[in-house]
Amino acid sequence: MDTEEFLLPRSRLANERLHAMIPGGAHTYAKGDDQYPDNLAPVISHGRGAHVWDIDGNRYVEYGSGLRSVSLGHAHPRVIQAVRRELDRGSNFVRPSIVEVEAAERFLATVPTAEMVKFAKNGSDVTTAAVRLARAVTGRPRVAICGDHPFYSTDDWFIGTTPMSAGVPAATTELTVAFPYGDLAATEELLTRYQGEVACLILEPADHTEPSPSSPLRPSREDPTPGYLAGLRELADRHGCVLIFDEMITGLRWSEAGAQGLYGVVPDLSTFGKALGNGFAVSALAGRRDLMERGGLRHSRERVFLLSTTHGAETHSLAAAMAVLTTYVEEGVTARLHALGERLAAGVRDAAASMGVGDHLVVRGRASNLVFATLDENRQPSQQYRTLFLRRLLAGGVLAPSFVVSSALDDADIDHTVDTVAQACAVYRKALDAADPTSWLAGRPVKPVFRRLA
Template sequence: MLQDDKTNSATASHSERLHRVIPGGAHTYSRGDDQYPANAPQILERAKGATVWAADGRSFLDYGMALRAVSIGYSEPAINEAAIQGLEAGNNLTRASVIELEAAERLVDMIDSVDMVKFTKNGSTATSAAVKLARAYTGRDLVARCAQHPFFSYDDWFIGNTPITKGIPASAIEQTKSFAYNDIGSLERLIAEHPGQFACVILEPASTETPATFIEPDGREVNYLQQVEALCRKHGIVFILDEMITGFRWHLKGAQHVYGVTPDLCTFGKAMANGFSVAAVAGRRELMSLGSIDRVGQERLFLLSTTHGAEMCGLAAYLATMDFLERYDVVDHLWAYGADLQAAINAAAEHAGIAKHFYAAGPAVSPYYATVTGEGAPWMELRTLFAQEMIKQGVLMPWLALSYRHGEAELEKTREALAHAMEVCARGVAEGIDKYLIGPAIKPVFRRFN
């Protein structure tokens, strides 16, 4: 039996204490020490609006926004009040709750493709439930997933298709195949290589790229997602859109509405409840009802059965979040702020003379920034230096997640920080990054060895 190391933690750093009791030091790998520069706060204590406070007293304008889970702002009073009402109503009851019904009906009313919904607590559970439904519906095993979309689930069906295969059976690894976004030919070839074997195709509607537009032989203009939908229909494959990030950001009806597609199944999370733990798998009744119990004689599918899946504080926060999004036109604000932020980043990089190494791109509502070498390869040392210098200016920018509480004052603070950071990055590019970097470079999450 392994002996636990329970040494005295009185003089240990927060990082040391975290790693002693939590594998990875946090509950998602993207929060780990290896994803941040050495001067990043080791632990956070609280947050409000678009600001976070570290245990050491420092405060930061935040562009992480709880891994994109907070789209309005931290500790938003209207959302908190609704969640508290859910708590005071009992929070978790013996049978289905009134608020559970109201939340389900609200989602069905909002999203055109959805007839039924099952709530859960995280996105991994929702996407894995969608895959299970697809397999049950088709009687097939294989999953086709988009290679450019970084994360779908912590379950074996997805992680086995990354470099981190330790602990995953070979049979699970073999059941998931990859295709390229905006390249319908790659998916056509994959299906041709495994005829009649794919249960589902799963992808995000958009990530760093948006769907390209094509002209069909008959002259019709279609986008890439519409091509994927048509291909799935042709081959009897379940079409799954993972809207964890795009849902309630691109549009209140989802990115599927923006791009004119009707998935068989879709999954939501992140911006659903402004940081409260709510996710969902939803879709056509024909598939979702495989998990029903009111169809006498139907073979049972154990879809989702989670004690806390319909926790009332989370679902109350979801309903209040939807009200807030509608009342204050949050989606429009996110698109506008993102466009301004992209322009500010690119202007600062251009002014510093490093635009060929540093740029912001992607859909304005969910932009990204890239650091690349002269050959176009990812330059993690430059990314780390940039994050390090932004932290010195009081801005935590691991990626670009936007909220309603990012306003003019926050944009101006960001512009000032960018001017400083880009100047240091330019010196690093010219003289050597190591001269200015105070710790190790950020590493990719999906790598085989630590």
């Protein structure tokens, strides 16, 4: 379809209704219409498998589904069956449900490096709980975050370090310090500089950096340098701080047991979410028994308010998590995600190269978690070229803020995506030759999520 003919009138009206009632027009900033070309932000009607339909009646092959949470595809039969089985049995009680026991057992059997687990509804809750627990058990105030990871939590200890720091006291932000991924010497220097003050090192165990319009494109690694995670483990032990792995993305996508299971380095605490529920709201804090019990009742030390959420043990969400874990293990989903991602990455790279933009449309990351960068004529990250590229993808029936695959994709979906990418790259080449993408934008460029001004 020609982009000049591709219009979304119903979605455009729905977006206006969203902005009238919901700050930002979405309940998640990464889903905002500022992330899409002007007036081309589809509002979704429904999804099935690897496809979604917008309210204008268009069907798309979808990537990055639910911000990486829907890794099995929408309305996955096994997950939906498990959820339906619980719906008629009640979802929340005044005491724990037996489903909580079963879900904990299933999780710990799948992630055997953890000894205890507590469930919640979103990733921010469990990463903040991990940080609070680390501060409590060490008696130290500072949090050391890996500065190469774009997001850890909506809470002040992290958001205060971003350009959207309004409302966060400086005193809070000053307690968060950063270390670079892959650099043990710099991390040790940080721990020495703040000797006895750092409660924890928190990082995503595999290098995961989204392309940024404000910094040069860094080389991407699919795996940490050999010895890096083990070196962090040793540093944490030697300096008496807690090692926390944020496995929101790596959990299940890297292996059923997360990156810790794949790389064989055991953190003190780890956090899971996203793929765990296949779109249903469930997250997990897991880790060493002696640390986790500080948030429990069977000890004589000062209590830690670890996690206490009204809906944290919602039965149908826990049933969804159990079904997801079982499906991953029994059907080899992680291996399928990698195979699909490898096929997609190869196709996109070939399409970009054939159209002469192989150095400008760059596919990066692990096969199960692919992102892309759009570079300008000087090979610098460009929101304008990203806008041009997204417009062409949307018009071709591909909804792809990233190239993160779900296991519901098939060869025909990937072939269609690659064909659409090739068509988009033909226009990309024309814009590069003109050294001016504005003719193909038809409005303002897409914007980064984290920015100081709206």
